[in-house]
Amino acid sequence: MERDSMQSMEAAVRERWGDAFAADPVPGTAKFYLTVAYPYPSGAMHVGHGRTYLVPDVVARFWRMRGRRVLYPMAFHVTGAPVIGISKRIANHDPAAIKLYHGLYRVPMDVLERFVDPLEIVRYFSDEYERVMRMAGLSIDWRRRFTTVDPHYSKFIEWQFGRLYEKGYVVRGAHPVRYCPLCDNPVGDHDLLEGDKAEVIRFVLVMFRLGDTLVPTATLRPETVYGVTNLWVNPDVMYVRAAVDGEIWLVSREAAEKLALQEHEVRILEEVPGSALVDQIVTHPLAGEVPILPAAFVDPEMATGVVMSVPAHAPFDYVALRDLQQEGRYTELVPRPLITVDGWGECPAKDAVERAKVTNQHDTRMDALTQEVYSAEFSKGRLHDRLGGATVREARDTVGEFLCAEHGSTVMYEFDTRPVVCRCSSRVFVKILHDQWFLTYSDPAWKDQVKAYLPDISLVPPEVRAEFERTVDWLKDWAATRRVGLGTRLPWDPTWLIEPLSDSTIYMAYYTVAHRIRELDPALLTPAAFDYLFLGVESPEFQDRELLAPLREEFLAWYPYDYRFSAKDLISNHLTFQLFHHAAIFPPELQPKGMVVFGMGLLNGAKMSSSKGNVFLLEDALAEFGADTVRMFLMGSAEPWQDFDWRNELVSSTRRQIERFEATVRDTIAAPDTSGPVDDWLLSRLQRHVTRMTASLESFQTRQALQEAFFGVEADLRWYVRRQPEGSTGGAALRELCSVWVRLLAPFIPFTCETLWQALGNEGLVSFAPWPEADPARDRPALELGEELLSRTVEDVESILKLLPITPSAVEIAVAPAWKREIFRTIAAADDRNAAVRLVMQNEDMRRRGKEAADAAKQCTTLIHRLPPELVENLLQVELDEAAVFAAAREFLERAIGLPVRIVGAEESAHPKASVALPFKPAITIE
RNA sequence: GCGGGGGUAGCCAAGCCCGGUCAACGGCGCCGGAUUUAGGGUCCGGUCUCGCAGGAGUUCGAGGGUUCGAAUCCCUUCCCCCGCACCA
Structure with missing residues (x-):
């Protein structure tokens, strides 16, 4: 179909729908209420969003046809900060933002100018969402639309x-947030220029005493306080003595500023160069007296700018100490191990450093070594027995709490990666917000x-x-x-x-x-x-x-x-x-009562992402391929909870499938009122498709449902057409099938089905037509078995013909004799099919046949294992006259095979091959 | 690290829970054929290896085990994806 006529067809169907999906409760009629997470309308919809809203739509349409009152509402979530950031960026003429909104989302420039008001953004995109959702045929009750700031x-x-x-x-508490001092505001991911992945981590400050001054060292591993041999300061960094909450603290200048944001009263008293601190002695009740040593790796931006040194368990500390000792300094200091770890020596840090042959503290592998040692100790380490023997995992928290309670420790927050920079280009810090509500x-x-x-x-x-x-x-x-x-x-x-x-x-x-x-x-x-x-x-x-x-x-x-x-x-x-x-x-x-969880969307194998421009807008997809194609593709390529991958070439082939379906249905409108040999077979199969498809949709398996309703029926139709007598294309049965078929597919491709439903001469909308129900009275197990036998036999003949280098002149099909059918039944009905040979041979008649019967029993056992259990079950239920099936279909067989076909009983055949005939597997001889 | 989910033939993807229907559904791609013979559409056939009779062999991340029989159950191991929060 040309794009124009497709769009006018869709418009016509939308016109007919009008507000038919507005749902009011009807007393005495069962309801079905489904909701999907409302969108945050800060940009255009892409095909990933399309899937999110289409799945509930298909389900809604399904239950509507099953007679439920269905409510499928939609609203817009406009709460939050992102849209504020967007409007600021537009106001500042940020090129990336303009490119995204004008270029990718195609917002007209005059509208874009209004985006300096954040409410304009959500207003504009809410309308866009509704427009595109209507294009996609979503059966939403739009009367209920609202936004979260109404x-x-x-x-x-x-x-x-x-x-x-x-x-x-709801209670009150303090909470650390990312905070920009220049903007004087907390900042979200969208407001960050750099460091959007930085996490706030919680350090414990271990307070060492230096005369009247406290030296807070920040650590993630407070339990290692027992192994401290010294502190580290950077001799090239300026430290300050500051009055903090009535005490005197010694920290880096940067740290003093940060502490002021974290619930501390901070007043800087004087500057102290790092070099002046070196060789001073500090004390801590749990660590004793230790000296302050110089180390270049100490970063004044990291927490307090003073670090406690645990060379037994921290590779950095170990190497830095070793570097000094190699110069002959501080040789009296020895690592103080306090943690044992399976697979590691007394000093894991030493092991790691020596194994990696690290020569000095500037080695680039130091971070990885640190990570390795920390992970090993955290997951498997235990404190020495003299310290209580607790696991590191436990001790980290208990010692931290103990330090805070008894030894003046406190908590300081810091980013794990730095720098973190606000869009205003100011540095971002951690601030404690008071009175936060939780x-x-x-x-x-x-x-x-x-x-x-x-x-x-x-x-x-x-x-x-x-x-x-x-x-x-x-x-x-x-x-x-x-x-x-x-x-x-x-x-x-x-x-x-x-x-x-x-x-x-x-x-x-x-x-x-x-x-x-x-x-x-x-x-x-x-x-x-x-x-x-x-x-x-x-x-x-x-x-x-x-x-x-x-x-x-x-x-x-x-x-x-x-x-x-x-x-x-x-x-x-x-x-x-x-x-x-x-x-x-x-x-x-x-x-x-229930929840359905979606997978994600990929575009040509890569994750869809608006910011990376790797998106396909839903509106473009709808315009290019048509709403039904987009719907069928998204529902058919994966189950809702699986990830789906949008690939244009697959979508194109979906479109051709719909066109094929439409052509088939339209052809039947003019079909004659004739009946044929396999009509009942076709309708019998259809009952099964209806049952399975209905069950699939009841459990939200859109892909499975589509496989059954579309490909399943299509495969039947191919066989049906093949089985028609020369010159016939089928008749009344096809019309009946199409009436059902159009309804089964209506939830998926409602535009096409609505149009066809009308073309088939039905009153009213297919969207509200009754869902097809399987009619057990139409089941024809014998017919289905017969057709199965025919198709298997034709397949076998074809595969033999392909292998044979001779020019064939005729085919003989030899049907297994009654006594083999009896063997087959005996075995198929047996509880233990492996003991079946013995079971068969208990029969007097069979024993008389001797080896022939025993062989047949073995072959039947193999065959039964190879046939689908359902089919075997049916063979037990139904007495299938194979000879009659073949005889009735001889004309078809000859046409299909392209050779004269002779049907005989195996025991009448002159061919030795005929003796291998089994029930449901006739012997085939090519002459 | 913690928690969740996966690894199936060129690709996507069923099957695994309830072992024999499995050489493994289906789709895409590719190859061949048919057609009012356009390399397009539609239809038919093929697409792990071997095979002059409908079959056999080897496959379902890797290794081992249970079983007459395992993609399916058990153990070990490697790899991948997702979430871990103040962000919608």
Whole structure:
């Protein structure tokens, strides 16, 4: 089909659909409510997004045809900071941002100018999303569309958080964040020029004493304090003495600034060059008296700029000390081992360094060695018995806590990789935010509640259950508020905004009333109103019952949702969060019923990524290939939970398949009302396809369903056409098949099917036509066996003909005699088929036949193992008259083989070969 | 490191849970043929190796084991992908 006519066909179908997918509950009719994670509209949709929204659409269309009231709603998640960053970049005429938005996403320049307002961005792309989703044929109830910054929605979120707060699930605490001093703001990934992968790590400061001054050394391994032999400072670095929270600390100048951001009162008193510190003696209760030594590797930007040295277990420390000792200095210092590790000597750091033949501390392999030793000690190491013998894994935490409690230690945060740079080009530091609000996902009681519901939730695919269970266990408290971004303000502390992963947890409930709540004045939407609407709780002062009763009714008609669809990487946050929130807020009967987890999308084998430009826009795909082709490809190339790979050449071939399907169906419209020899066979097979396809879709296997409904039926049709008498192409049976076929494919390729359904003379939309049901009365097992026998025989003849160098003149098909059929049945019905030969030979008649019978029994055993079990089962049920099957199809056989065919009983044949005939495997002789 | 999931013929990908249907579904690619003979579309056939009778041999990351029999069960080992949070 030409692109123009394809697009006008699609437009015509969309016109016919109108708002048919707007869903209202109908009393007495079962509902099916499915939701998919709403998109964050900050850019154009690509084919990966397309798959995300198409899977639920296919499922929605399927259940709609099965007579359910189906609700498939859509909204837009605009909460958060990314869009703020984008608008800033556009305002600053950032070339990369302009290229992405104007070039790749094709936003007109005049629209782009308006993007300096972040709300304009989400407004523009929300409309784009809806437009493209409609192009793709998504059967969404658009009346319910909203965004997460609509005033009504904000009221809803305020209510939700109010409930959580009352229940004690929202608490206050301090939290380290990335922070730009110049912007005076926390910064997200999108705001970073450099270091977006840097993680905040938690150091313990071990406080050594130098006279009246404390020297804090930062470490990730506080348990090694027992093995400290010295400290390191960089002699070329300027240190400062500073008043910190009433004490005097000695740290690098950089560290003093950082500490000021981390809940410390810092006043710099004087500068001290690193060189002046060398050879001073410091003390610590757990480490004793140790000297300060010079080392070039000490980085003033790293934590405090002072390092404690554990040469027995830290390769850097070992090498640096060795370097000095090779110059004849500090030779009195010896490593103090405190950890034993299987497979390593007393001093693992020494082992590693010597094995790698490292000559000095500037060796590039030092980081790798450090990693190796640390991993070995962390996973397998134990403290010496004199220190309690705990595993390193345990001791790291217990010693750290002990130091903090008893020896003045404290915590300092630092990035694991540096530098981290803001878009404003300022350095980024770790800052402790006070008064951060947390959702207490660590609460064991809350976890238990979720765990109690989890077993009843249907998960697709089932393998993800372990991941959910683990996530519930592992989840810690979640910082649920932000200072910057779009979103709803925390009702009791409006200086904070509720962050995106927290305001998107129970909105599935909001969809059920979104189109009606919009009609109300937001001022009416008090917590009491939502208490009634969603929980049925009526406080004495609640006045608006009458107004809200229809909404409550509709909520209860749809809720709980049946399935939630989302991507695999959201298991560890969004999908589990929403279980927590549902558990906390809704009663047991309104808990989620199921979830379907998606795989990811690849483009020509590489991961799709907007920032790398490796995307194919959904709109372009729809325009180039047509909506049905895009749909069928995305549904057919992989099951929803598997990764799929978009390849243009495969998509083109999908398009030809649809054209073939359409041509086949259209041909039958004019077909004569004749009947043929294999009509009943075709319709019998069709019942099986309907059953299997239905089962596949019930379990969300779109690929399997398509295989069955499309390729399965197509293969049958090929055989059917082949079996028609000369000059016939089939008749009435084909028309019946097509009526079913068009409906089976309607969820996948609704545009084509809608058009064909009309062309076939049906009233109404195929989208609402009844789903085909398998009719057991049409099953013809004997016919199916007969056709199976024919096709296997033809195949055998062809393969023999191919091998033979002779010019054949005729074919003889010799059918196995009755006594072999009896052997076959005996063996097929036997519990233990391996003992079957003995079983057969118990029979008097068979014994008389002697070796001939024993051989036949062996051959039948082999054959039965090779046939599909289902087929063997059918052969037991049905008495198949093979000779009659062949006789009836002789004309066909001769045409198919291109030779005269003679059908005989094996025992009447003159050919010696005929004696090898087995049931369902006639002897074939080529003359 | 922790947790989850995988490795199947040129590619993608079924099958594994419930061992014999498996030389291994299906699609793509490739090769050959047919067609109102366009290298395009459609249809038919082939596509691990060998084979003048429908068969045999060797394969399902690697190695070992259980079994009459293993891609499928058990053990060991190598490799790959995903998530690990304040980011949607």
